[in-house]
Amino acid sequence: MAQSAGSQTSLVFKVTRAAPELISPAAPTPNEFKELSDIDDQEGLRFQIPVIQFYRNDEHYGGSSFRGRDPAKVIKEALGKALVPYYPFAGRLREKAGRKLVVECNGEGVLFIEADADVTLDEFGEALQPPFPCLEELLFDVPGFGGVLDSPLLLIQVTRLKCGGFILALRLNHTMADAAGLVQFMNAVAELARGAPKLSVQPVWERHLLCARDPPRATCVHRDYDEVEDTKGTIIPLDDMVHKSFFFGPKEMSALKRFVPPHLKSCSAFEILTACLWRCRTIALQPNPEEQVRIICIVNARSIYKPPLPAGYYGNAFAFPVALSSAGKLSKNPLGYALELVRKAKADVTDEYMRSLADLMVLKGRPHFTVVRAYLVSDVTRAGFAELDFGWGLPVYGGPAKGGVGAIPGVASFYIPFKNNKGQKGTVVPVCLPGPAMERFVKELRGMLSEFPEHPAVAESSVFISSSL
Template identity: 75%
Template sequence: MAMAVPSSSESLVFTVRRGKEELVAPAKPTPREVKLLSDIDDQEGLRFQIPVIQFYRSDPSMEGKDPALIIRKAVAEALVFYYPFAGRLREGPARKLMVDCTGEGVLFVEADADVTLAQFGDALQPPFPCWEELLYDVPGSAQVLNTPLILIQVTRLKCGGFIFALRLNHTMSDAAGLVQFMNAVAEIARGAREPSVQPVWRRDLLNARVQPRITCNHREYEQVPDTKGTIIPLDDMAHRSFFFGPSEFSAIRRLLPPHQQRCSDFEILTACLWRWRTIALQPDNEEEVRIICIVNARAKFNPPLPTGYYGNAFAFPVAVTSAGKLRENPLGYAVELVRKAKADVTEEYMHSIADLMVLKGRPHFTVVRSYLVSDVTRAGFGEVDFGWGKAAYGGPAKGGVGAIPGVASFYIPFTNAKGERGLVIPICLPSEAMDRFVQELESILNNSHRVTVTSASRFISSSL
């Protein structure tokens, strides 16, 4: 049986005192020009703001140094190299997005909180208490067009640690591109004169061809009517994070036949979550359900995209089946669907997407009865070091895609209190569906070990 235990940060409440937001412009003059985004960048499904958060412990060697002051100065210097981030997005004919490199700058907020890092508990994972206080939504800043492309808040903690939170206009960069910029800021904060990886714009490499032609099957962009109201409602949502370590993966793998034992952890876990989530939401058997896997396509090109490219360079390949088939077939059925979807992504596939965007008006990927997963374990958020060492936690601040709740989950690297390395995965579902999801998870894992569940911060971890 699952054992309910309170989270260490379940009832954590604290006060944040913020200074007035300011614009941080490049430290030196930068080119005044207009730069087109790629036809992968400006699709509808990326026209939103994505938040990340980094927690840093105090460091005796940095005593007396102000992280907000150091990071603010480093941002200004990094923007000399990444000057498009200091501009503003404009929309041209056929909904084409471009950066007006005005040099106006990014939004920056410094703050102080009457809380220590230890009070957040040992298990730092989304959803975070008082999140809205750690990244202030500056009024008028959240629109995609004509607003700052990055918002940063540095919050000093009572213990000498601090929290770095950032919100990015997703059309500008994917996770790899964002981490590249954050590392540039971090290197300069530690004393470098310039980034070790020079930024490369080259968005033309992912533009539609001169004669656009859709050469691949892109069911991820099908326009599916929501005839049965299956887009998850905003009200009565439960947010929980789930830990999967060696024992959890071992228990899941035992469900697979020998020929699928070599499948990756990503493929197996994605198949499981898709199946459990579908069971929890209880769609009718004949309804189509979809799993969308984020696949980084940088290495799919020949030659690969240049080192330093910081635009969006990923695809949304999708697997589609009926809810009945997904529920009734063994887990291996879902695993094969996930594997095939991942394998679909090639250089030609990326060119075909860019062409589709131009020919079909830059559509949003399908969200009706869809579940999207993004593996950020290799993105490097936790490695970003502003001088206080690596982050105690670094990565997505919450699940979901834009304003659409429950559609997406991130796979975030995590080490639990026992020192076991694994993944923590935020899940957002209606409350009743979340209860069914947990029951389905327990039915698999309870054969091997007990599962603990918390509320509010909602964390599941194995008690091995």
């Protein structure tokens, strides 16, 4: 659980960008309107999510076919080809009555930026993990193109490095796809970049499968969309925010499992880690003991539907099940208390729950999930970011570009697959908190990992950066 070193985030370099281009499908595509699902167009997904991939210049990979080739040119050409079967990504979102979102498939294209940076990959540090220095330079926010409606749905920037490696950063309109759907699309680009004659997975739209019933009827309890008034100003302030990443490998998870009671030994690593972070974060924020706090777990529902969603479906297909507790009980009880709550919340997601959720979106006007006194975690360790190969081998790092993204920065963390500088595989978790709360958070984690008092997981380095993107 190694925090990002201060030297990593103090790196300063210069990026030279070419003018942004609109990349359209490489062949004619249908001109039509396609509705998003009632899971896609909820308020909580109407934002841009940043992802970043770092690649070395591996001269031994792929033989002579990729040696000396320009990654920006290769990826740009493959992107145009991929947008033929995935043509909705080249369109623009419009809003109809009832806040219903539809894609106007007009082939206008996605934004593409070609850039060069006067830095090598090694200068980013041995262990690449969020927060990344100069992220706003590696993923440029083109003025006038960052909206949810009437704007490009995808922005990709390929930045060549002095060492011959490159960085691929992208920003996705979250209403179009979840992590699994985005990786499916990017893998299509990667396959075409490597010269594949056809895609291994064909895209499936079928958004009607996740739309509300007629008439809509919310049959389940959805505490994730409670209307909670923030009367005490508990939403995290955006100034003086600290971004840190924490690595959990086999030793760290073994230390946490010491706190798991016998009847919960079958719990997953996700459940244990989530319970730990929720408890430590709550203690760090010091809410009133009587206040109700909540953990929101992202649950992929593709296999939960009956029948399961078709292979190739790339829309949003997940739920936000929530566990609730008073802050006092969560802070004072052993880890098993939080663990049972997390486990039960995940188990709530069934086929009927998902259909009820789509109905709720229509009945309540597509609300935002509750963020008051909430913490959201999303596990992308199996999404496939680390397997995206555009012809230069696997990424050194692949996944979300930062924690705390969304309409309310600081509420969300991702679980990202990671290999530390010792070669140990595990999970890295970016966390975003106000300065004093981050210090208390680190102290609580030190207590949980007291078996390893000298572990770099609890180093005292603090990096203050402003929220961006």
